[in-house]
Amino acid sequence: MVDNGNACLEDDKVRIVTEKFALTMTCGTPISHVQLACCTSHCAIPWEGKELRVYSNADPELMPLNLVGHHNTVSALAFGKRWNPLLLCSASEDYVIVWDIEHCYRRDIEGLTATGTVIGTLLGTVQHLSLCPRNEKVAVCSAAKTYILSVEGEEIMSTLTGHLGPVTAAEFCPWALHVLVSISEDRTFKVWDWRTEEILYQSSILSASPLLSLVISEESRRLVTGSANGQVWSFSLPDDHRCRMVTRLDLHKVEQRQLRHISGGPVNQPERQLLRVFPGLFRGEQEDSVEASKPVLRISPCSALPDPRHAQERGVSWFWIGSTDSLYLLDLDTAELRTALYLRDFQNLTISIVGSWAIHQIDQDKTLCLVSSPFESSVALYEVQVPVLEQSDSPGRACSWEEILSVIPSGPLMPESPLNAQLMRKEVPKPPTKPGPDVRVVKDQPLTFHPRIKSSGYTTPPWKSSNKASTQKKSPGLKTTKKIRCIFPDYPEDTMVPISLYNQVSTAQRATPVCCLQYSGDGKRILCGLGNTSALLYKSSLAGTPAVYTGHDCPINSVDWSHDRQWIITSAEDRTARVWPIGNTEPILIMGSDKFSKPVKSAQFYYLDKFLLLSSGSSLHLYLYHLDMVRDDIKRYHQKSQCKLAGKLGMSSGTDITCASAINQFFSYIVLAGGVDRSVEVFDLNVGRVSADIPDAHTRAVHHIAQNQGSMFSTQSLDLYSLFLTSAVTDGMKLWDLRTLSCVRRYEGHMNRCHPCSSAFSPCGRYIATGSEDNCAYIYDVRSCTYLHKLQRHSDTILKVAFNPSKPELLLGTLDGKLQLFRPSNGAALT
Structure with a gap:
């Protein structure tokens, strides 16, 4: 790579990941494993342990909204799925509180203390919160139990028990609101009917490490979960709740395979794009890397793709994967890595090693990532421009970038094509026959026709069939009933599967x-x-x-x-x-x-x-x-x-x-x-x-x-x-x-x-x-x-x-x- 291009490449890297703000707390309370919250307009973080701060994503310099109500350290935060009203749920050992953000802003402007609604009390240390698509119920994961709470009041609607270890995440099914999926440190997931507290499906043990993250995609009707050792599973979620595994992959192996594809390919024309997607690839940083597992800390669907052709062909099957030091974009339909962003390669970022993620895609090519540091009490908000691998960076490589391969021929045969070859067969001439002693040699004589020779055919009348039926004339009104059989009937496309x-x-x-x-x-x-x-x-x-x-x-x-x-x-x-x-x-x-x-x-x-x-x-x-x-x-x-x-x-x-x-x-x-x-x-x-x-x-x-x-x-x-x-x-x-x-x-x-x-x-x-x-x-x-x-x-x-x-x-x-x-x-x- 030439030196005069380094500055341009560094500018491209800066535009890919931009740090919108970074905060460090003075009390030193660790928030490395706290569930952070981020949506299109706001992000929420625990502040000084017991308080909350809500920042505007459009202008982080504005004064944040302070929310006070917890008496213990806040351990989980989650925004609702709907925006009118925008709800924020927070949890600690003492309370689970739901906040109406717009109502809290109004009270703050009036000089009053913002208040929320307590919907749960003394449920223990909460590891994960999730609101249903209608913002009517909240799933609270505490120890080995999952509580279903009502947003409108302090009411425990269901208590789901069955996991053998702490429940790490739970999500409502978007198209069947009575269905809930939970994952646990016991390395299994369960599909519940939370109304009857019945287990509809229970998986086998998936991994040797705990399951940490879960997402349910409504577009592709599947659930995706990830473990602490970098394993990612994708299961279908049909109406009969008999989940079938669609994809299983190892994040580290997929990453290494993609790097081999790129390192073995051309590095001239696509070099700029490769550096955007894999920063540090040409600086030899991978040589000193030590093979380690990639814990899947957060999974988030990539609902809007930069290239709309992919959405038409494959549907929405792309997911963000947040790990300790990088952000990946995976296509689970193909189990291929589309983008890998290594935070250590961006010098303008405050946090390069991440303890927890909150990922939210705000539009077609921008994604917000709220991250926390595992070593100190600091958080940062990153804006990511989605860099997606182009077709030229796919695993396949064409010898000429101008060629378009097609099974259907698009042109005639070239003169030098081996398909023009012909098999020339030698024709052996027949040897002339020599007359033997007993063979009579007849000389050619002029052809003569005699009137008495009947075999000549010249004196006989035209031939007529003796079959009387054939001489009968067909009635003009008579129609033939002979069926014409189709030689190649159509294959029944709408038939059932054999x-x-x-x-x-x-x-x-x-x-x-x-x-x-x-x-x-x-x-x-x-x-x-x-x-x-x-x-x-x-x-x-x-x-x-x-x-x-x-x-x-x-x-x-x-x-x-x-x-x-x-x-x-x-x-x-x-x-x-x-x-x-x-x-x-x-x-x-x-x-x-x-x-x-x-x-x-x-x-x-x-x-x-x-x-x-x-x-x-x-x-x-x-x-x-x-x-x-x-x-x-x-x-x-x-x-x-x-x-x-x-x-x-x-x-x-x-x-x-x-x-x-x-x-x-x-x-x-x-x-x-x-x-x-x-x-x-x-x-x-x-x-x-x-x-x-x-x-x-x-x-x-x-x-x-x-x-x-x-x-x-x-x-x-x-x-x-x-x-x-x-x-x-x-x-x-x-x-x-x-x-x-x-x-x-x-x-x-x-x-x-x-x-x-x-x-x-x-x-x-x-x-x-x-x-x-x-x-x-x-x-x-x-x-x-x-x-x-x-x-x-x-x-x-x-x-x-x-x-x-x-x-x-x-x-x-x-x-x-x-x-x-x-x-x-x-x-x-x-x-």
Whole structure:
């Protein structure tokens, strides 16, 4: 970085975080763990232990409002959710008091003492306060109990007991006011119906450290909680109160992963933005840092985003996380860090180590943070300009910033593109036949027609059918009743999700894993690759005896159909790939181990069956091919089919390819490949090189890539074809957008710890199915991070899933070799 830019960068840092005021108390009463209060117009802090001070955020230089009424040290403060009237609730060991701020200002102007309403007495040391959305009730957390108090008078409406440790926070559900969620040092959370004091849901122990913070988001219908060791959990909060975990992440690991993304990327053009988001990144301060947990002291929703496009695509899933030395902005839908502000890097701030936070976003790009110091009795109010990572700083990196990647081709083939290759077949001329001794040589004679020769056809009358019915004239008023059958009926987009078991079969006598599954393009047949080196061809209903394709010496890695549904290709660990004709169990083309030095991980037809695309080692192999069905009984095993290498592209990092995916149903230049180094690279075969890469797409190597290919029975928006899924062991599934190379969703409700469980898009593009190691299959809505259905009744791990392209059917393949077919619940199910 050049020296003349340091001043500008320092100015940018000052504008990001501005200190509006800082106060130090003379009595020395510690307030490091006191719940502070901040809203759009005011902030409130305990002053000299027993008093309160309310400051105006618009002009902190104005004389603060002093509130006196407590006889003991104030331990918690909270503003109400509504602004008319604006209520402030304060708590100490003696009283819980509600203050009407506007009324208190009027009394202060009149020279009178501001007064509040006592709603609770002698409830103990209060750790947390929360008002309901209507400002009618207050949740008071004291020791292991939670009290529900009325704002209008001193009345305990409910007392909730059930936690085994002190309750650290409690929040009312915004859309169901009778529901309350509480967290505790016993490391669990509970969902209550506070009116009946009944526990609606109780979580298991989530962490080894106490839970410290809680927030409930009305927009995304989820609860988010954080612990003292930096763990963050996001749970759905449905109407049946059966909470499902959506996201779990470690704040420190997410931070380190994001820093690796940035440090490994370009540092010229985005350098200013990176310094804004990660101050000190280029000064080497991370080298001396010691790995430590990041306690989640406060969580607050980021209700207004700087870029409105994110809100349209993903909804509100961004949350502020306040820790001891930094402020983070997390996208919980993708489990990615959007902004990290380290307070130590801003020299103009009074407090760089924080004991407690109060975070409130006031408008589209400004957030107020009221913080306290853990070492001295001081507080400060910071105004934060929201610096959000731009698309150029996403985990994916394009080789050219002017390129826009798209699965749908946006231009013709370039002259040097490997897709222009053609297979030139040599035509062997037939040798001229030599006449033998017994062969009569007939010389050419002029053609002569004779009238007596009937075979000439010139003297016969025109031919007429002898069928009398065909000579009858149709009545002009008669209409034909013949039905015209639609060749490709539309896929029923409004149908129910296939969740009822219709049929199941065992693929082998002994348990063998189902390694791969694929429907034919018309949805009438199923191709299944097994771990016992064979491939099976079933009808779509799984009825009848399957055709068996044998010839590989190792487990099958992949199977694929040609677009015309006349050929199939299989690849295996024996470093071979074989092309088979439908109806014949002998391969028509064998690509042997002389072409590949490592196992063929994937093989498929590509570019509307023009090429064979295979991945082996660190390279993608593009082959032209010609299939010859002519067989000689004497030379039965002589292969007349041929193939020619048209192109070979390697991973930019040189790592081995674990999986690859390309669309064959229409012309597409894009090929996706996952590597052992946890990256995903995007190959553009129009230019014949890697056009983009996503480093560290997962914490483990990607073992499966699924593209949203649709089907010929459904119609989707062109933008949906840019979506693809990646799966990795212990890291769930991620939904990516090829246009931005960014993760847009993350799915973690299923279990995937050691087996390569695959995923698939439905033909309508609305649903995602994935296998799981808890002997269940999960169906997700693309627009939500929590699963819709959990399909059970399985005997072993679900390895492979596939949707029927023509009708709502879901096929599952298990680790013990069973195939299970699911249909919507209104269809006939297997009992």
